[in-house]
Amino acid sequence: MKNNKRYKLIILFCLCFLAVANVNAQSDWQVPAKDNENLSPFLFDDDMILEGRVAYENSCTSCHGTPGQDDFTPMSPPPGDPAAEQFQAQSDGSLFYKIKMGRASMPKFEDAFADDELWNIVAYIRSFNENYKQQLPNMEGVEIPVYAMKLSFDQNVDKLVVKVLAEELPQAEVSVSAYVMGTFGKHLLGKAQTNELGIAYVDVDPALPGDAEGKVNVLVKATKEFARAKVQQDLAIAMPTEIHSAIEGRHIWSTDRMAPIWLKITFFVSVFGVWFALLFIVFGLRNIKRAREES
Amino acid sequence: MNMANKNDKSRRRFLQKLGIAGASTVAGSALLLQGCSDSNQASGNKVKVLTADNKLVEVDVAHLKPGDKIQDLSYLQKRGREGIPGKKFVMVVDLAKCKNARKCMKACQSAHQLKPEMHHLNVLEMEDPVKKTSYWMPKTCQHCDNPPCVSVCPVDATFKRQDGIVLIDNERCIGCRFCVAACPYSARTFNWTEPKNSDKMADVTYDMELNVPQKKGTVTKCAFSADQLRYGKLPYCVSACPNGVYYFGDQNEDLVTNGTTKKTVRLSHLLEENAAYTLMPELGTKPSVYYLPPRESEG
Amino acid sequence: MNETIAKEHLSEEQIDQDLLKNVNWGGKFKLWMGFLTVSLIICLYYYYQQLQNGLGVTGLHDYVSWGIYISNFVFFVATSLIGMLVSSVLGMMKVDWVRPVSRIAELVAVAFAMVAGLIIITDMGRPDRLLNVFIHGRVQSPIVWDIAVVVTYVAISALLLYIPMLPDIALCRDKLNNVPKWQQKMYQRLSLGWNNTAKQFRLMNRYTRMLLILIIPIALSIHTVTSWLFAMTLRSGWDSPIFGPYFVSGAFVAGCAAVIIAMYFFRSNYKLKDYITSDHFDRMGKLLVLVALVYVYFNINEIIVPGYKANTADAKHVHEMLYGHDSVMFWLVQLGGLVIPFLLILFRPMRKPLPLTIIAVIILAGAWFKRVLIVVPTQLAPYYPIQNVPEAWSGYSPTTPEIAITIASFILVLMIITVLAKLFPVVPIWEVKEEMNHNNNK
Incomplete structure (x- = not known):
């Protein structure tokens, strides 16, 4: 009996240890103090949660599972369920930092998502916490400029030229990131800072294929402190490319309608030829019958 | 309580002035x-x-x-045969990242209503004959540009579309299994018996882009999740992978997106920098699936 | 003095009587047909099961998706090819001794070709969609070519059986008075009012000649196209440019053996010793030696060329054949079913009717298993490993329904041959008479 109790104790101890170790794995991850205190400049509203959900389902579900279901993939260290307490105990800034920077088997999403999209994901994760109360940055006395952007392309140096203005005045030291919109995600062309003329240059690979006119859909984001702006438009910055259908021409593998002509002719000429001869013989059998009547 | 709420609302207004919070960016x-x-x-x-x-x-x-x-079956059939104009879908599989998590296989089998022994996507353990090591290799339909399976089909039941995807119309398939014999990649599988959940799926309208419901006596295979691509979503397997193995995209754009990290990179650079290869190029099938070699130190 | 044409001692009446005597519905026939029908019904029950539950009732799976149905189809097509060799090639070369056995060869050809078409249907996952082949047929597919040539070959073979039989049908019409009424009516219809006029003979010979020429390319293509079902794929073991002639030569071996067996059966059951003589067997034996020699030659090519080069996939395939998983069957078929019988029939005593028939049975069985060896092992050696599937999928063993359905195809062939051989004389009477008169006038 006593022995039994002892075993139970040992098991309990082990379990406790494991749990602590698990938490440790999470808390192991040192987030710089400044990032830890980082706050979302956006209010986590339903729109953000919805967008965060789409992003989460595309990029996070495969490891973290559906929040609240505890169905994350068993890995080492365990990815954990974002709805779980140890997840929710972290600050917004910490979650944001971890998603953005990644570590070991947690991918780095810095290039995949812009900051506002990362906050969408944080908003979605927070939506599973009933007790969560969003802490917002102190905005009092902060003047937030409204940016306008003008995009152009300098063919001579293959550079995308981004001019950032606020009330007609050029804005310096604005971080600009430019993306090409692909079918399934956006490809980072590059990041740059505006100069004192409010202009940032982003390199464009001249080999990048565009449509027949060389146009691609470009997304440019500009951020500086709380000020943010984005613009998305078709720009002729890429190589004009003629797009071919994958099934052009006549091949053995084409559909019957697009079969090679030589094959169609050969097939039908031989089949109909032989059957013509056969029908000739079958009809000719009447001659045998007639040959009797003549005699 | 009241105060706090009000406070929130005013803040919300303030934040909305920033002009981004509500903007759709996905x-x-x-x-x-x-x-x-x-x-x-x-x-x-x-x-x-x-x-x-x-x-x-x-x-x-x-x-x-x-x-x-x-x-509407006839609409689905027409759409399925036409494909998506201007696209040429490709997949890149980074073997160095595959850890045999098999999430892709699971997602694939549940999306396509496959029995456990049926695989549109099969993660194989491959032997490296030189280094005497082994590595994991997810193998899907290669969506060849010179597809031997399509060549032999007697009824146009399997066909290649303008976006490069090779599909099956199981409303037309006669079950001769010539395509199964002709595929050098063993990518095709057959509904030998009544498919999974066939009674539940009886009323579902057939969508050849998903190839569901499956039908007894017909062939089925990977469709690059054509039903998902239509809406700009990545294939089931690609977005299920926890290890960043799969890239998927449009060759015409020269962009592929990683299913795990969502990072979009240039296809040509990815292939060049990683010494990508295709499976059995000597057969001249011209696959649309590229492989990045397994890590050297592994094993 | 040649035994084959030693019929001078027979009168025309005697010949008529001897050869027409088999056209009746005796008790023995009824018993035999009853046995065949009951067996067929049992086998058809299994086919019903397959229709209900799908092809899953067979031993087929994703890695061996073509099994004994397709092997059997290839075998049937092969066997049916003999009609062309015997009646057309030898007939046109004026090889007179084949004339009495040419109808047997045609019977074998028609029966096997007809049933071959049915076997393809048993292998289909969706036989209810058979018409799709005609509605949506795709000219690039070897299956479409195969269906086209098989149908054409059945038609030509049937005509080639029928047209030279006109004088004999007329004879049946005139001489057989004690057969049922429908049968008399049938002879009446089918004989096309034949009354042995010179013009009728001229027309008949003309049409026969046309058919004999036509059947050569069709017969060659029926088996070449069947070989292309395999050769047009990229699988190692199938991907071989010599598959066409390889299959054709193999077909002659199987066909010769089948004809020898049929000859022996008719000779002893229908008491035709005077018409199908032991000399016929001797000559068929020699023909068999010739075609077997060609076939052995192709077999050597088929193994030695990839085996010598030993590129990765082919080497695996050849190794499996020679030493591995399939080696027992391979050596049994190659040595027991081909080389040893071939060596035996080089000796004259082995070409006597009974020994030759026994050897023919062994060769025919070997030929059947040879088709399995062509179809199955290639699929079991795919380029990528067989993984994540049930253990059983790395092998293939046919199930009871599968075997039963295959047996059904043989029963059907026997039924067709039996019925045709009971409706019409199996030895062309007018040709025998003509040959006899020709010899007497010499």
């Missing part, structure tokens, strides 16, 4: 139909759709959404 949700018609304008072409609360409604083709259950 790139993936854009309709791919843009190529053939204006995504926002009605095309005048209506199809019957089953809503979530089981109501049959008519929706314009241009306004179809990913979750919609289209009830």
Whole structure:
């Protein structure tokens, strides 16, 4: 009996240890103090949660599972369920930092998502916490400029030229990131800072294929402190490319309608030829019958 | 309590002034139909759709959404055979990252209603004959540009579309299994018996882009999740991978997107920098699936 | 003095009587047909099961998706090819001794070709969609070519059986008065008012000649196209440019053996010793030696060329054949079913009717298993490993329904041959008479 109790104790101890170790794995991850205190400049509203959900389902579900279901993939260290307490105990800034920077088997999403999209994901994760109360940055006395952007392309140096203005005045030291919109995600062309003329240059690979006119859909984001702006438009910055259908021409593998002509002719000429001869013989059998009547 | 609420609301207004909080930025949700018609304008072409609360409604083709259950077989058949104009889909599989998590296989089998022994996607343990090590290799249909399976089909039941995808029409397949014999990649599988959940799926309208419901006596295989691509979503396997193995994209754009990290990179650079290869190029099948070699130190 | 044409001592009446005597519905026939029908019904029950539950009732799976149905199809097509060799090639070369056995060869050809078409249907996952082949047929597919040539070959073989039989049908019409009424009516219809006029003979010979020429390319293509079902794929073991002639030469071996067996059966059951003589067997034996020699030659090519080069996939395939998983069957078929019988029939005593027939049975069985060896092992050695599937999928063993359905195809062939051989004389009477008169006038 006593022995039994002892075993139970040992098991309990082990379990406790494991749990602590698990938490440790999470808390192991040192987030710089400044990032830890980082706050979302956006209010986590339903729109953000919805967008965060789409992003989460595309990029996070495969490891973290559906929040609240505890169905994350068993890995080492365990990815954990974002709805779980140890997840929710972290600050917004910490979650944001971890998603953005990644570590070991947690991918780095810095290039995949812009900051506002990362906050969408944080908003979605927070939506599973009933007790969560969003802490917002102190905005009092902060003047937030409204940016306008003008995009152009300098063919001579293959550079995308981004001019950032606020009330007609050029804005310096604005971080600009430019993306090409692909079918399934956006490809980072590059990041740059505006100069004192409010202009940032982003390199464009001249080999990048565009449509027949060389146009691609470009997304440019500009951020500086709380000020943010984005613009998305078709720009002729890429190589004009003629797009071919994958099934052009006549091949053995084409559909019957697009079969090679030589094959169609050969097939039908031989089949109909032989059957013509056969029908000739079958009809000719009447001659045998007639040959009797003549005699 | 009241105060706090009010406070929140005023803040919300303030934040909205920033002009971003509400803006839609999710790139993936854009309709791919843009190529053939204006995504926002009605095309005048209506199809019957089953809503979530089981109501049959008519929706314009241009306004179809990913979750919609289209009830119009002839529309689905026509759409499935035509494919998506201007696209040429490719997949890149990074063998160095594959840890045999098999999430892709699971997602694939559940999406396509496959029995456990049926694989559109099979993660194989491959032997490296030189280094005497082994590595994991996910093997899908290669969506060849010179597809031997399509060549031999007697009834045009399997065919290649303008976007490069090789599909099967199981409403037409006669079950001769010539394609199974002809495929050097063993990518095709056959419904030898009554398919999984066949009684539950009896009323579902057949969508060849998903190849569901499966039918007894017909062939099935990987479709690059053509039903997902139509809505700008990545294939089931690609987005299920926890290890960043799969990239998927459009060769015409020269961009592929990683299913795990969502990072979009240049296809040509990815292939060049990693010494990519295709499976058995000597056969001249010209696959649309590229492989990045397994890590050297592994094993 | 040649035994084959030693019929001078027979009168025309005697010949008529001897050869027409088999056209009746005796008790023995009824018993035999009853046995065949009951067996067929049992086998058809299994086919019903397959229709209900799908091809899953067979031993087939994703890695061996073509099994004994397709092997059997290839075997049937092969066997049916003999009609062309015997009646057309030898007939046109004026090889007179084949004339009495040419109808047997045609019977074998028609029966096997007809049933071959049915076997393809049993292998289909969706036989209810058979018409799709005609509605949506795709000219690039070897299956479409195969269906086209098989149908054409059945038609030509049937005509080639029928047209030279006109004088004999007329004879049946005139001489057989004690057969049922429908049968008399049938002879009446089918004989096309034949009354042995010179013009009728001229027309008949003309049409026969046309058919004999036509059947050569069709017969060659029926088996070449069947070989292309395999050769047009990229699988190692199938991907071989010599598959066409390889299959054709193999077909002659199987066909010769089948004809020898049929000859022996008719000779002893229908008491035709005077018409199908032991000399016929001797000559068929020699023909068999010739075609077997060609076939052995192709077999050597088929193994030695890839085996010598030993590129990765082919080497695996050849190794499996020679030493591995399939080696027992391979050596049994190659040595027991081909080389040893071939060596034996080089000796004259082995070409006597009974020994030759026994050897022919062994060769025919070997030929059947040879087709399995062509179809199955290649699929079991795919380029990528067989993994994540049930253990059983790395092998293949046919199930009871599968075997039963295959047996059904043989029963059907026997039924067709039996019925045709009971409706019409199996030895061309007018040709025998003509040959006899020709010899007497010499």
